[in-house]
Each structure stands twice: as structure tokens, then as C-alpha cells.
Amino acid sequence: MRILIVGGGMGGTILANNLARRLRGELKSGKASITMLSATDQHMYQPGLLYVAVGKMSPDELYRDQAGLLESSIRFEVDPVTKFDLAGNNVTTESGKRHDYDVIVVATGSRPHAEGTPGLAEHALQFYTEADALNMYKSLQAFEGGRVVVAVGVPHKCPMAPLEITFMLIDYFKGRGIWDKVDMHYTYPIGRVHSLEPVANWAVPEFERVGVTYETLFNMKEVTADKVISEEGTETDYDLLVTIPSHKGMAVIEENELGAGGFIPTDRARLNIEGHDNAFVIGDTTNLPISKAGSTAHFEAEALAENIASTIKIGTPVRDYDGKVFCFIEAGEGRATYAMFNYQNPPDPKPPTKGMHWFKTVYNKMYWASARGLL
Amino acid sequence: MERKLVDAKNTFCPGPLMELIGQMKLASVGDELEVLSTDKGSAADIPEWINKVGHELLDSFEEDGVLHLIVKKTK
Numbered sequence: 452m453r454i455l456i457v458g459g460g461m462g463g464t465i466l467a468n469n470l471a472r473r474l475r476g477e478l479k480s481g482k483a484s485i486t487m488l489s490a491t492d493q494h495m496y497q498p499g500l501l502y503v504a505v506g507k508m509s510p511d512e513l514y515r516d517q518a519g520l521l522e523s524s525i526r527f528e529v530d531p532v533t534k535f536d537l538a539g540n541n542v543t544t545e546s547g548k549r550h551d552y553d554v555i556v557v558a559t560g561s562r563p564h565a566e567g568t569p570g571l572a573e574h575a576l577q578f579y580t581e582a583d584a585l586n587m588y589k590s591l592q593a594f595e596g597g598r599v600v601v602a603v604g605v606p607h608k609c610p611m612a613p614l615e616i617t618f619m620l621i622d623y624f625k626g627r628g629i630w631d632k633v634d635m636h637y638t639y640p641i642g643r644v645h646s647l648e649p650v651a652n653w654a655v656p657e658f659e660r661v662g663v664t665y666e667t668l669f670n671m672k673e674v675t676a677d678k679v680i681s682e683e684g685t686e687t688d689y690d691l692l693v694t695i696p697s698h699k700g701m702a703v704i705e706e707n708e709l710g711a712g713g714f715i716p717t718d719r720a721r722l723n724i725e726g727h728d729n730a731f732v733i734g735d736t737t738n739l740p741i742s743k744a745g746s747t748a749h750f751e752a753e754a755l756a757e758n759i760a761s762t763i764k765i766g767t768p769v770r771d772y773d774g775k776v777f778c779f780i781e782a783g784e785g786r787a788t789y790a791m792f793n794y795q796n797p798p799d800p801k802p803p804t805k806g807m808h809w810f811k812t813v814y815n816k817m818y819w820a821s822a823r824g825l826l
Numbered sequence: 827m828e829r830k831l832v833d834a835k836n837t838f839c840p841g842p843l844m845e846l847i848g849q850m851k852l853a854s855v856g857d858e859l860e861v862l863s864t865d866k867g868s869a870a871d872i873p874e875w876i877n878k879v880g881h882e883l884l885d886s887f888e889e890d891g892v893l894h895l896i897v898k899k900t901k
């Protein structure tokens with residue numbers, strides 16, 4: 452059984468290590484093999500970019516060698532896939548190599564697509580890549596006060612990031628002693644300040660307490676040098692615009708016509724690509740209507756590893772992915788909380804505490820153990 | 827003209843309206859989208875958004891506890 456994992460990010464790595472442990476005997480005897488193809492030899496802890504953007508982490512803290520995170524029984528190659536032939540059970544890579552497989556898992560992630568909104572890439576600060584997060588921090592350092600607007604595109608990975616960056620910016624401006632010169636305005640695409648109602652209910656009084664104004668049902672249509680114009684017909688002026696742009700899946704997914712916007716139609720319980728029994732998707736690349744988050748990729752990877760291993764061992768999958776997501780929420784002032792939910796149970800976040808912030812700070816370091824499958 | 831299903835049943839985040847907004851971007855003018863939702867708030871906030879942006883709500887009904895909203899992209 453040749454298992455091919457495309458993508459060595461959060462989902463792909465957790466899946467590969469989990470499978471390697473479950474299939475130790477089969478890998479040793481040659482009954483199974485695991486190959487991972489990825490686009491880079493480095494693994495980035497993307498949530499750390501939030502901290503880079505406000506000068507609280509340095510970029511080198513976010514990387515590890517991908518090969519060093521993987522069980523030694525996994526064959527790892529840096530050679531991105533360019534062509535998927537799901538009917539023929541093979542992929543072709545940038546170097547021109549063909550890989551045949553029995554089972555494929557696609558975990559190529561998602562990417563910010565500021566170019567989809569006219570003017571956004573030119574005028575807004577972003578923090579979803581290392582270069583953008585560093586540029587944002589340098590621009591913040593040069594900022595002496597004025598109107599700061601936070602604007603959010605749909606879809607985007609990390610649903611907590613809009614609120615988190617807002618609270619982290621407030622702390623940053625307070626730390627520099629210029630908060631009284633800042634007028635902060637938060638915008639959000641739907642009719643409340645966060646998609647999770649209890650989180651929105653908590654955030655509004657926090658905004659009122661610290662003096663953040665907000666506008667809901669605000670979807671960016673166009674950005675000029677000094678204002679953001681919404682699809683809903685309103686506009687808001689800014690001196691500094693911070694954005695989380697709308698996202699797409701990887702171009703290779705669209706080029707191979709695997710899914711609109713680069714997101715692949717996926718079965719919500721079994722995680723197979725619709726219409727294919729031996730092809731699966733995890734992480735940001737699914738089109739599932741759930742949060743695009745590392746924790747989603749993690750829980751999907753665990754469920755899928757168990758099913759692929761059990762299919763090899765006993766000929767059948769043993770569990771469904773239940774939609775589980777767990778997200779920390781940095782709440783500013785050294786506090787954090789979290790939201791946990793699945794397809795059946797809504798979240799019930801507790802008031803933020805300093806303890807939870809420390810737990811998140813520790814998790815930022817422990818992530819590597821989690822990727823190795825040790826947590 | 828296509829009718830696309832936006833199955834946002836039993837999900838809390840990003841939720842039915844955010845799913846619809848994302849799918850609207852991928853649709854062409856004239857396409858219809860049918861949103862399935864089990865979130866009570868959707869009955870109010872999806873029509874409100876459609877009205878503000880100027881798309882068209884063709885129909886809405888509830889069947890077996892699932893809200894169906896049929897929306898036409900007009901621009």
C-alpha cells in the first residue's frame with residue numbers, strides 16, 4: 452500500500468507521523484510505504500506570524516527543518532506536485548517525476564489573496580507571510596498615531612486572527628504610549644464582530660471598554676490610498692489599514708480543476724475527495740464549512756490516520772471526523788481564552804485569563820512536539 | 827445558470843453567512859445558491875446582507891429543521 456501525502460504543513464506532518472507509528476510493522480515489512488512531497492524543506496509555525504507582526508517573536512523562531520520533524524520511515528522529497536491524475540492514481544512533480552500511489556492525501560494549505568480586492572495589496576499591511584509580518588512591524592514602528600482600520604476578507608484561515616490582531620495592536624500602541632493618539636476601527640464581514648456568537652458577545656463590551664469602534668456587514672470591495680469601500684455601500688477612512696485578505700487554495704488545485712477557489716469538495720465525515728474512495732483532503736484545502744485552522748488540520752489528520760491504518764489492517768475505516776476545532780483567542784492585556792466545538796456542539800468560551808495566555812505562549816514552543824505526534 | 831448548494835448545516839465557525847459570502851465570490855452573475863443552515867440567526871442575517879448588497883432572495887423555507895435560503899447573484 453503506497454501512501455502519498457502532498458504537503459508538509461500542519462496537517463500533512465501530523466498525518467504522516469501518526470500513520471508511521473500506527474503502521475510501524477507494515478512499513479518495516481514493506482507492506483506499506485509513506486512518501487511526502489512538499490514545496491519547501493522548512494516547516495513554518497504560522498500562528499507565530501501574529502507575534503512577529505507586533506515585534507514579540509523573531510521570524511527564525513518559527514522554522515524547523517521539515518525532515519527533522521518526520522519519523523525516519525517516511526520518505527520526504529521537496530518536489531511540489533504540478534499535476535494530479537486522480538483517475539490514474541498518480542501525480543507529476545515540478546522536477547518531472549511521476550509518483551504512483553494507492554492512497555493519496557492532499558494537504559497543500561491555503562494562501563492569502565489580496566490581489567482579489569482592488570487596491571488592497573498596495574495599501575494594506577498584512578501579516579500572513581514572513582515578509583508581510585516583518586513589513587507590518589516596521590510600518591507600525593514608524594506610525595505616530597491616526598485612524599487604524601482592521602478589515603477582513605472571506606474566506607480566511609485562522610478565524611480568531613481578526614480579533615487577536617486588534618487586541619495585540621492595542622497592546623502594542625499602549626506599550627509605545629501612543630494609544631491616546633490612535634483611533635481604532637474594526638470591521639467584520641457578517642452581522643456581528645465574530646462568527647462565533649459567544650465570542651462576539653464577549654468582544655463588544657471589550658471594544659467599548661477600550662474605545663474601539665466597529666462596523667459589521669462590511670466586505671471590502673475596493674481600497675484607495677485613504678479609504679476602504681464596502682460591498683454594502685459604505686466607506687471608511689484610514690491612516691493605517693491592517694488586513695486579513697480573502698484566501699484561495701493553492702494555484703495547483705485550481706489548475707488541476709480539483710475545486711473552485713482552490714478548495715476541494717470533501718466529505719465532512721470521511722474526508723475523501725467527493726467521488727474518490729482512495730483520495731483524501733485535510734486542513735485548509737478542504738471546502739468544508741468549518742474553520743481553516745491548524746487545530747482543524749490536526750484533528751482531521753488524527754481521524755484520517757486511524758482510518759487509513761485500519762483500512763490496511765482490517766479492511767475498513769473505523770471512525771468519522773466529528774468536526775472538532777479548538778482555537779486559542781489572544782484577548783490582549785496578557786489574557787487569552789479558547790473556543791472548542793464540533794459539528795454537534797457549539798462553543799462555550801470562558802472569560803479570558805492570564806493563565807490561558809501563558810498556556811498559549813507555551814504552546815507556541817510545544818507545537819513542534821505536536822507536529823512530531825508526541826502531544 | 828447554475829444552482830450551487832452551500833451546505834452549512836451543523837457548523838458554527840465561520841457559519842452560514844460567511845460561507846455564502848465566500849461562495850458568492852466564486853459564482854457568476856445570474857447563478858443561484860441554496861444555503862442550508864441549522865443556525866437560527868441565519869434567518870435574519872442572510873436576508874439582511876443580501877438586501878444591503880443588492881442580491882436577490884428568491885425563496886426561503888424550513889424543512890426538517892433545516893433552513894433553505896435560495897439566493898441569486900445579481901452583480
Ligand SMILES: Cc1cc2nc3c(=O)[nH]c(=O)nc-3n(C[C@H](O)[C@H](O)[C@H](O)COP(=O)(O)OP(=O)(O)OC[C@H]3O[C@@H](n4cnc5c(N)ncnc54)[C@H](O)[C@@H]3O)c2cc1C
Pocket residue numbers: 457458459460461462463488489490491496497498499500501530531532533558559560561578579580608609612701703733734735736743744745746747748777778779
Ligand atoms: C498569522 C496566522 C495565525 C494563525 N493562528 C492560528 C492559531 O492560533 N491556531 C490555529 O489552529 N491555526 C492558526 N493559523 C492557521 C494554520 O496555520 C493553518 O490553518 C494550518 O497551517 C493549515 O494546515 P495545512 O496542513 O492545511 O496547510 P499548511 O500548514 O499551510 O501546509 C501546506 C503545505 O503544503 C505545501 N505545498 C504547497 N503547495 C504544494 C505543492 N504543489 N506540492 C506539494 N506541497 C505543497 C507547503 O509547502 C506546506 O508545507 C494561523 C495562520 C496564520 C497565517
